[in-house]
Amino acid sequence: MKPAPFDYHAPRHLKEAAELLATLPNVKILAGGQSLVPMMNFRYVIVDHLVDLGHVDDLRGIAVIDGRLRIGAMMRQRDLETSPEVARHCPLLAEALRHVGHRQTRNRGTIGGSLAHADPAAELPAVCAAYDAVLHLASIRGLRSVPFREFSLGFMTTALAPDEMIAAIELPIWRSGHGHGFHEFARRHGDFALAGAAALLDIGAGNVVRGAALAVFGVAEQPVRVDAAEAALTGKAIGSTAIQNAAAAAWLVEPISDIHAGGDYRRHLAQVLSVRALTDAARRAGVDG
């Protein structure tokens, strides 16, 4: 249970980090280390070089820019959980963070690290799917912006090139007064979820849905937007029947089966948790279903 030897690098600037990633052989990025270090301790991952982004100030900070909340990739999960900006502008993210691991791991774990690791049961990729976040990726070739639906490619697989890092995440800020809901089922608080759902609802006059987003996670190999549910809700008056009918579409997400839960159970959970997440979102948007 000890990692194999490696060389450690602690760059202070983004450019320096990008150069290290482009030139060093068998190199990995160390963000918060809460997923990578266990894998190194088990020697599932053996690297020659580790580039610690913990000292790169360019990768930190929270700012509102042009109606979007921009979060530096190296922001600690705990800092986001307690951030007034996150609570005010992207409350879905604040709520989801309380389900991420434990306080001890959120004190170290980062948002960028979680997105790059891309565990199918992780909460933060699901939140990015619901918002269709834009990820800013940095390398020696410069910056490029990738929407989350093009970033998430499959089971623990992302669009990151080997020498690329996530620099920042941008979440679109939904209209003030929108509702959010987040539910997951895990055997114990802090465990990886067997399944979960994240929902956003923007509701206008006459309880008519102006915008809806529903993402389920832990069900398939990556977080999945339930387009059919969103389409069924949008433009119509919301209520408990509309939510029940729309959430039924979560059953159609092709589930994975493993020792923790069978596919049919995961699908069942996806549907039930979608109803709960949408119901919370509607309630917070001022509609009691």
Add this chain to the structure above:
Amino acid sequence: MGKQATRITVNGKSHARVVEARLTLADFLRHELGLTGTHLGCEHGVCGACTVLVDGHTARSCLMFAVQANGSEVTTVEGLAADGELSVLQQAFMDNHGLQCGFCTPGMLITLTELLRDNAEPSEAEVREALTGNLCRCTGYAGIVKAALDAAQRLRGGTPSQPSPASGGGR
């Protein structure tokens, strides 16, 4: 492979060492400094026994490399008792049968030290949620939760609750 000069302040005392990059903070504390109060259960971030405070925040010391803590201030279980006097929380653990074999205790104490610092009046549910990242295989959570609530009350200036009978219900 690469050794690095590292300076870490542990329980108020500064220590400089040249260490391998792969040395975890937990092994630095135990093997370089001889502070064996920090226990290693699983070494992959599940059991919480190795929890320490890094710059005032709990962290699993098996999931940090010592070189990452360069320049940081670390508090271990050895740093909780001032001048041989148990902290209020430690005393409450003793009085409420909050430990049996003692293996998980250092991590429990550090986790709860952070909780009680940030939340003077935690509910039982909040204590239990805080403890989800620390495993006790003697199944002694009842006594631990009781100790945490008792310590919170004592820290608020209330009178300590009556110590539980030695049988320690809930085990």
